[in-house]
Amino acid sequence: MYNSIDAKSNDIKSNYHLLISGIVPRPIAFVGTRSKDGNDNLAPFSFFNGFGANPPIVGFSPALSGRTGKPKDTLLNIKENPEFSISIVDYDIVEQMSLASSEYSRDVDEFTKSGLEKFKCNDIAAPAVKDSPFIMECKLHELIELGGKPASGNLILGEVLRFHVRKDIYTDNRIDPLKIDAVSRLGYGWYSRSNQGLFEINKPRVNGIGFEALPNCILKSNDFSGNELAKLASVKAIPVLSSDNLLSDKESLITECKKLLSIDKVDKAWQLVLMLESILIEK
Ligand SMILES: Cc1cc2nc3c(=O)[nH]c(=O)nc-3n(C[C@H](O)[C@H](O)[C@H](O)COP(=O)(O)O)c2cc1C
Known part of the structure; x- marks a missing residue:
């Protein structure tokens, strides 16, 4: 009835693929951070969700690189400056989000590379994505290292200080599920558009010209x-x-x-x- 796979004897890549193609669809946090030197960074993360409402807590996990074990710029920035913005990705900016996921070096601003205008936050210095339908300004609540080895996660829990909801998707103090048009992630290059269904994107193989x-x-x-x-x-x-x-x-x-x-x-x-x-x- 089932293929039973022992996670401990399975290789890391296969475990990763089971997680990302079996836990689906996953929402996408488009995370904006600022380093202590004032460099802005933007990157998508789909190991992401909300975890409580009092206080409002969200979490996402930037993994250490599976190849080099190096931390992602987002993690380094949050360690230096414990705050971040989360912008929800809708279909209109999905290719720009994919471009922003390229592994540009730390001094490169992915807002510029992906042509996404910055939204100035009220309570944190890091910017968000102006064209997102829903933005959360967060301060770090807790950072939990999940292994410290290549491909290990780093669970970042943040308290939401402020929500921004685009007016056209907000009716009677509720977000309209048809209008938000959020996209989510499945395994490999597959995505889902909440109000339509699955589609595929070519993953960036190189760092694009921007x-x-x-x-x-x-x-x-x-x-x-x-x-x-x-x-x-x-x-x-x-x-x-x-x-x-x-x-x-x-x-x-x-x-x-x-x-x-x-x-x-x-x-x-x-x-x-x-x-x-x-x-x-x-x-
Ligand atoms: C839709 C999508 C979801 C992603 N989710 C994650 C994730 O949950 N964790 C992670 O470590 N990388 C994830 N990535 C890869 C990162 O976005 C990528 O490594 C990025 O370059 C990290 O940027 P940074 O070094 O500027 O933080 C995802 C990429 C895409 C396109």
Whole structure:
């Protein structure tokens, strides 16, 4: 009836995959922190939940790297500055969240990389994500180390000092479950959109170039959504324009580019962005 697996003799990676593909779907905490030097950091964590209402307590767990045993920037920042923001991720910012999960070095601000505007918190210095439908400002309640070895967790419990609920999802002092449009995480690249069902995202394999490296012709136009721009910002380097493009007017280039992004043909979509840029420069 069951495959019975002894966790102690099972390898770490297999235990990890059982946890992340069996405990599903998991909510996602998009965690904003600030180091003592004032560097902001943003990263998603799906070992996350709420644990009590009096006082309101939330918890999430940044693991030590399974490869190197090194702590994540979020954990280092909270040890230096015991507070954090949690922004709930909705479908409109899911690709930007995925881009922000890349392992950028500590001095890199993932708000900038993922093109997400900062929300200034009231009670803590760390910023939150302005486009999130629901934000919690938290101070550290307790940090519990769960092993101290590669892939060990670090349970961070925080007391919520302040909630921010976007007005359009809040009716009669309740969050509307259909309107919040939160996304949650399953195993591998799978996610769930609460009001729709499952979808898959290509996990970032490299540290993407980020929004600040995108050409202005797409960044400053309103033609592309944050999710579309995040896919373009996830490449390792801006590719070189090859000359086999047949389209030459702006509208068809944009339409075709968006079609390619919707089916994750990011390299081909980039060729159209470069073509678009060259047309606009010529004008
Ligand atoms: C949806 C999602 C959920 C994640 N959940 C966790 C988690 O619960 N614990 C963890 O250690 N890493 C998790 N990660 C990976 C971290 O986000 C990633 O290691 C990130 O680079 C950490 O950033 P930091 O070093 O700036 O803190 C998750 C990634 C994604 C995309």
